Amino acid sequence: MKAVCWMGTNKMSVENVPDPKILNPRDAIVRITSTCICGSDLHLYNGLIPTMEQGDIMGHEFMGEVVETGSAVQPEKLKVGDRVVVPFTIACGRCFFCQQKLWSCCENSNPNYWIAEKMMGYSPSGLFGYTHMMGGYAGGQAQYARVPFADVGPLKIPQGIPDDKVVFLSDIFPTGYFGAVNCDIKRGDTVAIWGCGPVGQFAIRSAFMLGAERVIAIDRFSYRLEMAEQGGAETINYEEVDDVVQTLKDMTANVGPDSCMDAVGMEAHGDNPMYALDRVKQAFKLETDRPIVLRQCIQACRKGGTVSVPGVYSGFADTIPMGAFMNKGLTMKTGQTHMMNFMQPLLQRIEKGEIDPSFVISHRMPIDSAPQMYKTFRDKQDRCTKVVLDPWATATAA
Amino acid sequence: MNENNSNTNLSSVVSNRAWRQSAPWIAGAAMAAFGLSRRSKSGLALAAAGGALAYAGWRANTSESDQFLARGSVLLNCSPQEAYQRYRNFEDLPKFMFHLESVTKIGERQYRWVALGPVGIPIQWDAEIVDERENEFISWRSLPGSELTAAGSVRFEKAPSGRGTILTAITHFDHPAGKLGYAVAKLFGKVPNFVMQQDLRRFKALIEAGEIATTEGQPHGPRSLKAAALKLADPDRPLARSAPMSEILKQQRRTA
Numbered sequence: 001m002k003a004v005c006w007m008g009t010n011k012m013s014v015e016n017v018p019d020p021k022i023l024n025p026r027d028a029i030v031r032i033t034s035t036c037i038c039g040s041d042l043h044l045y046n047g048l049i050p051t052m053e054q055g056d057i058m059g060h061e062f063m064g065e066v067v068e069t070g071s072a073v074q075p076e077k078l079k080v081g082d083r084v085v086v087p088f089t090i091a092c093g094r095c096f097f098c099q100q101k102l103w104s105c106c107e108n109s110n111p112n113y114w115i116a117e118k119m120m121g122y123s124p125s126g127l128f129g130y131t132h133m134m135g136g137y138a139g140g141q142a143q144y145a146r147v148p149f150a151d152v153g154p155l156k157i158p159q160g161i162p163d164d165k166v167v168f169l170s171d172i173f174p175t176g177y178f179g180a181v182n183c184d185i186k187r188g189d190t191v192a193i194w195g196c197g198p199v200g201q202f203a204i205r206s207a208f209m210l211g212a213e214r215v216i217a218i219d220r221f222s223y224r225l226e227m228a229e230q231g232g233a234e235t236i237n238y239e240e241v242d243d244v245v246q247t248l249k250d251m252t253a254n255v256g257p258d259s260c261m262d263a264v265g266m267e268a269h270g271d272n273p274m275y276a277l278d279r280v281k282q283a284f285k286l287e288t289d290r291p292i293v294l295r296q297c298i299q300a301c302r303k304g305g306t307v308s309v310p311g312v313y314s315g316f317a318d319t320i321p322m323g324a325f326m327n328k329g330l331t332m333k334t335g336q337t338h339m340m341n342f343m344q345p346l347l348q349r350i351e352k353g354e355i356d357p358s359f360v361i362s363h364r365m366p367i368d369s370a371p372q373m374y375k376t377f378r379d380k381q382d383r384c385t386k387v388v389l390d391p392w393a394t395a396t397a398a
Numbered sequence: 399m400n401e402n403n404s405n406t407n408l409s410s411v412v413s414n415r416a417w418r419q420s421a422p423w424i425a426g427a428a429m430a431a432f433g434l435s436r437r438s439k440s441g442l443a444l445a446a447a448g449g450a451l452a453y454a455g456w457r458a459n460t461s462e463s464d465q466f467l468a469r470g471s472v473l474l475n476c477s478p479q480e481a482y483q484r485y486r487n488f489e490d491l492p493k494f495m496f497h498l499e500s501v502t503k504i505g506e507r508q509y510r511w512v513a514l515g516p517v518g519i520p521i522q523w524d525a526e527i528v529d530e531r532e533n534e535f536i537s538w539r540s541l542p543g544s545e546l547t548a549a550g551s552v553r554f555e556k557a558p559s560g561r562g563t564i565l566t567a568i569t570h571f572d573h574p575a576g577k578l579g580y581a582v583a584k585l586f587g588k589v590p591n592f593v594m595q596q597d598l599r600r601f602k603a604l605i606e607a608g609e610i611a612t613t614e615g616q617p618h619g620p621r622s623l624k625a626a627a628l629k630l631a632d633p634d635r636p637l638a639r640s641a642p643m644s645e646i647l648k649q650q651r652r653t654a
């Protein structure tokens with residue numbers, strides 16, 4: 001089959017690899033019909049998260065049709081022919097953490113848990129196509145994928161709804177929603193969201209669903225800010241203001257947003273000396289993460305407010321304003337999304353027509369163009385917001 | 399990483415709650431198996447846990463690296479009964495203890511254990527259950543005349559407020575001489591607790607999830623030469639004796 005492989009920093013290539021096989025009784029094999037490139041994949045593309053290996057198959061946002069199931073998968077749960085969206089977190093469904101609905105903290109799905117334990121103390125769940133530390137699972141930017149614990153994660157999708165409307169249930173819609181849930185929104189709240197990528201876009205819409213009065217979205221790409229405005233947000237182009245924190249103060253009568261969300265993560269961009277320093281430290285591996293946005297979130301948040309961090313961090317970040325965090329009595333909530341809590345309810349919202357997630361799609365491309373699309377998406381060229389790949393279409397033009 | 403040659407590690411062994419609670423019966427079994435006269439580090443550690451000997455004595459009488467003590471614990475989302483019953487089915491231990499090739503019943507409460515050394519050298523010992531209480535603990539030791547002297551215990555305790563079962567295991571190996579000694583050293587010498595913890599995590603996965611998560615056998619694109627030599631996943635997984643020589647050499651290089 002065709003698969004997008006990580007061949008080194010800034011090097012993706014579409015390779016012919018063997019088809020996946022059932023390896024465990026609770027596995028299923030899915031023939032993929034749509035698969036996406038995520039902002040999280042860019043951290044791997046840019047070589048910033050350790051324990052990738054040349055030849056690893058990328059991708060964690062995919063859907064398709066079940067073509068084979070392992071011996072322990074009950075047909076009531078999943079059977080050949082079912083159309084499914086596969087969540088990016090892999091969970092056994094039966095450990096303490098799964099039973100607490102902390103699915104992305106599953107104890108039994110990361111075969112390389114001990115690598116993560118060395119870095120983090122304890123290991124999160126396995127993820128598709130996202131480093132060996134997170135399990136080393138082959139990802140879904142391919143024609144087929146093996147899905148472990150297939151009786152827990154995959155969400156069945158009725159025929160008739162196009163892929164475009166539901167494929168983002170695999171990650172970014174639930175992730176934006178989880179980011180908003182983590183903001184602890186009360187009616188009338190103002191929520192500030194850094195990053196108007198796909199995660200930010202879904203976070204904006206989710207914040208309103210959860211009762212926010214105002215959402216203020218921050219980015220520097222005007223086409224993404226426009227999309228945020230279409231979702232009802234007020235916007236700040238951080239390149240056009242002197243100081244984002246001050247601007248937020250001005251916009252909120254000197255109170256500050258009730259919650260601040262970092263939907264950017266470890267590769268935040270900036271134009272101040274701190275940014276230059278972070279970049280140097282990252283290049284020399286003195287720091288894995290550039291916490292520019294996280295710092296701003298903590299500074300800007302009102303006293304007693306909540307900082308929500310759906311943006312991905314991988315290791316260590318310097319100069320976090322702990323004094324502000326402590327003295328203002330803030331709360332921080334974060335995590336890889338506990339997918340299974342949100343997929344079904346969000347599918348219902350889609351079915352009821354409350355939201356059509358396909359608005360974020362800017363590019364639909366054959367899988368062969370993935371290497372080019374990684375670059376386009378990373379560099380935010382061509383008004384790129386979200387790339388959906390068709391694993392079966394053949395490239396007509398380069 | 400060597401658990402039994404620093405006093406901090408010893409005190410952490412001793413201060414562990416589960417250990418303290420189980421110390422008297424484990425120490426009893428272990429001392430019966432090894433005898434204090436052996437003056438082994440871990441033998442004395444066990445004795446110290448029971449309060450029989452002072453740390454100073456342990457220190458003075460220690461000779462380096464002749465024994466291995468591995469210990470680990472894991473929280474299982476099941477009842478002590480289920481955990482005990484699954485574990486007590488010794489013939490199935492190789493399903494999660496990847497270093498074991500087989501466990502065979504050879505008599506009333508007696509079993510033959512065959513482990514695989516990292517370079518395919520088989521390590522065999524016969525052991526008997528010295529004491530057990532259903533759903534609570536099992537302790538065992540190797541039979542006299544065995545190729546290897548070993549003892550161990552496994553304890554199953556109910557975790558607070560319905561959180562399942564805390565399993566605590568301790569295994570204690572005497573280091574034999576020669577080729578076999580080399581194999582045992584390779585197997586448990588560097589990081590005995592890590593080997594034990596891997597086993598226990600796989601047991602947990604079997605009990606809770608019904609299977610052990612794996613990526614072995616999944617597709618991937620072309621690997622680099624460096625990656626082939628430096629296999630990331632499960633570096634302590636043993637190779638079967640029947641493995642091709644090239645694989646065995648590769649692993650030898652890796653664990654060297």
Ligand SMILES: NC(=O)c1ccc[n+]([C@@H]2O[C@H](COP(=O)([O-])OP(=O)(O)OC[C@H]3O[C@@H](n4cnc5c(N)ncnc54)[C@H](O)[C@@H]3O)[C@@H](O)[C@H]2O)c1
Nearest residue numbers: 039040195197198199219264265268269310311312336337
């Ligand atoms: N927690 C999870 O489970 C989860 C899941 C998916 C994605 N993520 C993470 O969410 C983040 C966003 O993902 P995405 O797909 O939207 O990525 P993206 O790259 O499309 O979007 C990131 C956006 O942040 C903006 N940005 C950069 N620096 C900024 C700054 N200083 N201030 C304000 N905006 C800034 C960029 O211009 C860009 O529009 C990533 O870190 C990704 O890894 C987390």
Ligand SMILES: [Zn+2]
Nearest residue numbers: 038040061171
């Ligand atoms: Zn993603």
Ligand SMILES: [Zn+2]
Nearest residue numbers: 092095098106
């Ligand atoms: Zn689990």
